[in-house]
Amino acid sequence: MKHGMKNFIRLVIGLFVCSIGIVLTIQANLGLSPWDAFHHGLSKNLGITMGQASMLLGIIVVIVDMFLGENLGIGTILNMLLIGIFMDFFMINNIIPTSTNIVIGFIMLFIGMFIIGIGCVIYIGAGYGSGPRDGLMVALHKKTKRPVKTIKTCIEMFALIFGFILGGSVGIGTVITTLVFGLFIEYSFKICKFDTNSIKHRYIxxxxxxxxxxxxxxxxxxxxxxxxxxxxxx
Missing domain, CATH: 1.10.287 (Helix Hairpins)
Incomplete structure (x- = not known):
């Protein structure tokens, strides 16, 4: 029981750290990642916060995951809910101000991507399942037999196109996150000596x-x- 509680706390801390990194990339003011551009577009058109848009889209993705037969963990559900809540906490209270300087913006963007990587190490290591969007990528990979990189690119292009159509913020930061975000995740895993294959996930x-x-x-x-x-x- 103590082990389960310890992992649960680790999960929540990891999601909290991820949200700090996400908000840093948003407040860098250089253009949003594909998914955040989608969230931003939804928030503008529906009159809701970005955190609420993240939760709404997360719910939809989880439903799709279920139809595709992907296993859901407690981490999947909490990722869907807590990331959005934490994002709104930071943004509504302006804890991380919006950058008005391009140099500072780039620093915030790169630090944000690194922090997201550290957050992923923490929450994935809890062993409670992947996030909704990662689950979608895995489910489509299983169904289509296409390479994960191809599936990931297609999903992000879909998110980016809809985000752009809805008026989400797209800029140089969008290009950078699309091209190098995976490298930051990989680097974070490397310095933490984290092997995802060693994690035994428990699902609902x-x-x-x-x-x-x-x-x-x-x-x-x-x-x-x-x-x-x-x-x-x-």
Missing amino acids: LDDIKCIKYRLFNDSYKECINQTNADENSH
Whole structure:
């Protein structure tokens, strides 16, 4: 139980750190990443905050993930909700001011991407599943058998086009994040010596199995072992 609580706290901290990085890239004022351009466009047209737009789009993506048969974890749901809440907290209270200087803007953009990478290390390491958008990428990869890089590019192009149509902020920052964001994530993983393949994720279906198991058995540890055995047999 203590281990589960420790991982849950790690998950929330990781999402909080990610939101700091996201807001830094937004407030850099150089143009938004494809997904944030989509969020920005939605917020302008629906009269809601960017955080609320992020949550709304996250809900839609989660529903699509479910239809595609992708496993959802607690981390998937909390990613969908908490990132938007934390974003609004920082932006509404102007904790990270908007840059009015291009040099400072570039510094904020690069630091923001690095911080997002660190946040990903923290929250993915909790083992509660991937975020909604990453889940969509994985699900489409499984369905289409296309390379992950191709799927990721297509999804981001879709988000960027709709963001641009809706009036989202697009600029040099958009180009930079599209081209090098993956490198910052990779670098963050490298300096933290983080291997995603070493993480054993628990999904909501696993927790449901454990609840059913505990109705008839006393050992939660046996449930975990049985769940892992079921996964290894596939």
